[in-house]
Amino acid sequence: MGKVLKPGVTIKGTKDGLLFLLDESRPFSVILSELQYKLEQSSNIWDGPDTRVRIKTGNRQISRSEEKELRRLFSARKNLIIHSIETEGKSDGGNMNPGIQMLAGTVRSGQVLEYRGDLLLLGDVNPGGTVRTTGSVFVLGALRGLAHAGGEGDESAIIAASALKPTQLRIANVVSRPPDEWEDSETSGMNFAYLINHQIAVDKMHHLSRIRPEIEWKENRFRG
Amino acid sequence: MGESIVVTSGKGGVGKSTTSANIGTALALAGNKVCLLDTDIGLRNLDVLMGLENRIIFDLVDVVEKKCRIKQALIKDKRCDALYLLPAAQTKDKSAISTEQLRWLTYELKEEFDYVIIDSPAGIEMGFKTAVSGADRAIVIATPENASVRDADRVIGLLEKENVGSPKLIVNRFRSHLVKEGGMMDVDEVVSVLAIDLLGVVPDDEEIIWAGNQGEPIVLHNKGLASKAYRNIAKRIQGEVVPLLVLEKENKMVARMKKWLGFA
Ligand SMILES: Nc1ncnc2c1ncn2[C@@H]1O[C@H](COP(=O)(O)OP(=O)(O)O)[C@@H](O)[C@H]1O
Ligand SMILES: [Mg+2]
Numbered sequence: 001m002g003k004v005l006k007p008g009v010t011i012k013g014t015k016d017g018l019l020f021l022l023d024e025s026r027p028f029s030v031i032l033s034e035l036q037y038k039l040e041q042s043s044n045i046w047d048g049p050d051t052r053v054r055i056k057t058g059n060r061q062i063s064r065s066e067e068k069e070l071r072r073l074f075s076a077r078k079n080l081i082i083h084s085i086e087t088e089g090k091s092d093g094g095n096m097n098p099g100i101q102m103l104a105g106t107v108r109s110g111q112v113l114e115y116r117g118d119l120l121l122l123g124d125v126n127p128g129g130t131v132r133t134t135g136s137v138f139v140l141g142a143l144r145g146l147a148h149a150g151g152e153g154d155e156s157a158i159i160a161a162s163a164l165k166p167t168q169l170r171i172a173n174v175v176s177r178p179p180d181e182w183e184d185s186e187t188s189g190m191n192f193a194y195l196i197n198h199q200i201a202v203d204k205m206h207h208l209s210r211i212r213p214e215i216e217w218k219e220n221r222f223r224g
Numbered sequence: 225m226g227e228s229i230v231v232t233s234g235k236g237g238v239g240k241s242t243t244s245a246n247i248g249t250a251l252a253l254a255g256n257k258v259c260l261l262d263t264d265i266g267l268r269n270l271d272v273l274m275g276l277e278n279r280i281i282f283d284l285v286d287v288v289e290k291k292c293r294i295k296q297a298l299i300k301d302k303r304c305d306a307l308y309l310l311p312a313a314q315t316k317d318k319s320a321i322s323t324e325q326l327r328w329l330t331y332e333l334k335e336e337f338d339y340v341i342i343d344s345p346a347g348i349e350m351g352f353k354t355a356v357s358g359a360d361r362a363i364v365i366a367t368p369e370n371a372s373v374r375d376a377d378r379v380i381g382l383l384e385k386e387n388v389g390s391p392k393l394i395v396n397r398f399r400s401h402l403v404k405e406g407g408m409m410d411v412d413e414v415v416s417v418l419a420i421d422l423l424g425v426v427p428d429d430e431e432i433i434w435a436g437n438q439g440e441p442i443v444l445h446n447k448g449l450a451s452k453a454y455r456n457i458a459k460r461i462q463g464e465v466v467p468l469l470v471l472e473k474e475n476k477m478v479a480r481m482k483k484w485l486g487f488a
Contacts, residue, residue: 106419108381109374126377126417
């Protein structure tokens with residue numbers, strides 16, 4: 001990963017106001033917190049006359065709730081008036097699998113980690129914390145909070161965790177909470193949750209290849 | 225330049241004020257110049273725990289409103305020469321002081337004191353944000369119960385957002401017999417959920433309640449475990465490596481203590 005990190009939020013002055021460029025390659029939650037930081041930090045810069053703001057999200061299609069969150073952040077600066085939020089038309093590669101995003105850290109109570117695509121979290125999701133993706137969720141740590149995979153309807157999404165002890169699981173639009181009598185033995189080791197017959201089922205990790213043969217690894221078969 | 229440490233928890237009644245009083249006193253007994261700063265405006269009680277209530281003339285709000293100089297509002301402790309209290313106002317509410325004002329005040333106090341211990345109100349609203357704004361470091365108090373741990377977790381997330389570096393955990397009111405019976409979370413369970421360094425474990429002890437009612441922090445007198453726990457915490461704050469107390473003589477526990485030594 002020898003790449004130079006671009007800032008998630010680039011702010012440019014134009015002749016008729018300010019242009020906010022939001023990096024499309026980073027999770028939106030990361031962009032939002034960077035934006036919030038920038039809006040809060042340099043307090044004196046923002047206290048000027050009313051300014052028109054244009055926001056460009058690159059190739060990222062943002063959802064209604066993401067847009068609401070975005071507007072909420074800007075509402076903290078009364079003089080910044082959002083004129084437009086622009087998304088580039090889906091380019092040819094629009095349907096490309098963006099690969100798995102890897103992020104480290106604890107998702108604590110009250111925090112929401114959102115990502116468009118598949119997410120590998122190196123850390124815990126605590127009770128009261130939420131991870132939501134449009135793809136699958138993999139937690140290399142304890143999942144004790146809420147995980148929502150396939151947030152836009154992808155029913156093939158799965159949720160896997162080193163310790164799968166969620167308060168609630170959601171895949172696509174199916175909601176489930178673990179039965180009260182979940183035995184420790186059932187949840188020990190790596191488990192994953194998936195959707196079958198509109199119900200969420202949990203199984204040992206080594207059964208995944210049977211349930212999703214299309215991603216099974218086979219010897220002597222080069223990939224990529 | 226000294227250091228400011230906020231004592232916080234999210235949940236109320238878990239022992240923030242008691243802990244502030246005791247570790248402040250312990251730090252002073254160890255030879256530091258210490259200021260206890262009560263930011264729980266409207267619900268002040270650090271002065272009561274310290275037995276200094278009847279000496280209050282000016283308070284925190286008077287100071288930030290410049291009705292008096294900082295020195296005039298500082299109350300010198302009856303027992304320790306190097307210990308002072310800046311009491312909260314009792315008649316105002318949390319909006320009586322801004323984050324900028326508290327930042328200014330802690331800055332001024334740090335010029336004078338080695339440690340400024342900021343006792344914070346319960347909750348995560350304005351009073352919390354104000355208290356935290358003046359802090360270099362944070363101590364999070366949790367009792368070994370689900371609700372308390374959940375609130376502590378929330379607070380740790382907010383502390384990270386407010387850029388208060390790596391908070392440390394004190395587990396308060398620990399009762400080993402309840403853990404054995406399965407009625408209480410074990411310390412390592414709490415630590416594993418919150419994923420922050422453990423600063424110490426304080427046992428649940430009636431003497432602490434007694435001492436609080438007498439206005440005499442327990443570290444001043446008692447030779448028991450609770451008093452020792454507070455003194456050890458004070459040592460760790462000063463950067464000493466002190467093994468965790470064995471609150472109970474049981475092999476399993478001792479093994480766990482060893483595991484925690486790295487946190488000291
Ligand atoms: N370790 C402890 N053992 C027994 N009682 C305690 C302990 N710590 C605090 N208490 C009691 O709990 C109550 C609440 O403590 P306090 O310090 O006022 O909490 P907070 O400031 O967080 O609201 C008080 O009555 C206090 O004496
Ligand atoms: Mg209190």
